[in-house]
Amino acid sequence: MARGAQLAKDNGCTACHSTTRQRLVGPGWGGLYGSRVSLADGSSVVADDAYLAESIRQPNAKIVAGYPASVMPGYDTLLKNDxxxxxxAYLHSLEKQ
Known part of the structure; x- marks a missing residue:
């Protein structure tokens, strides 16, 4: 989790995402893991490992309701799978907030 926190900081994620439920440019991460997320297309998804990984790699694949598309860059070529x-894993650690 410490490595994930450092990677989030180093890659500028925390400039747009708070570690609490506070809305910034992007959704807050506190309590996000395991929650149901409403999407701009009217559907919803559970914020599980697969959804979060996809959202990091290809943020325009599923846009969260109330947020504009094409704000977050895709990290699919910038970050390795690990x-x-x-x-x-770091986002999962913020689940209890």
């Missing part, structure tokens, strides 16, 4: 996994 780095994405570390960030997802």
């Amino acid at each position: 780095e994405v996994d570390a960030i997802v």
Whole structure:
């Protein structure tokens, strides 16, 4: 989790995402893991490992309701799989907030 927290900081994620439920440019991460997320297309998804990893790699694949598309860059070519996994593990640690 510490590695994920550092990667999130180093890659600028925390400039747009808070570690609490606070809305910034992007959704807050506190309590996100395991929650149901409403999407802009009217559907919803559970914020599990697969959804979070996809959202890091390809953020426009599923846009959260109330947020504009094309704001977050895709990290699919910038982060290795183990780095994405570390960030997802960090987000999971914020589940209880």
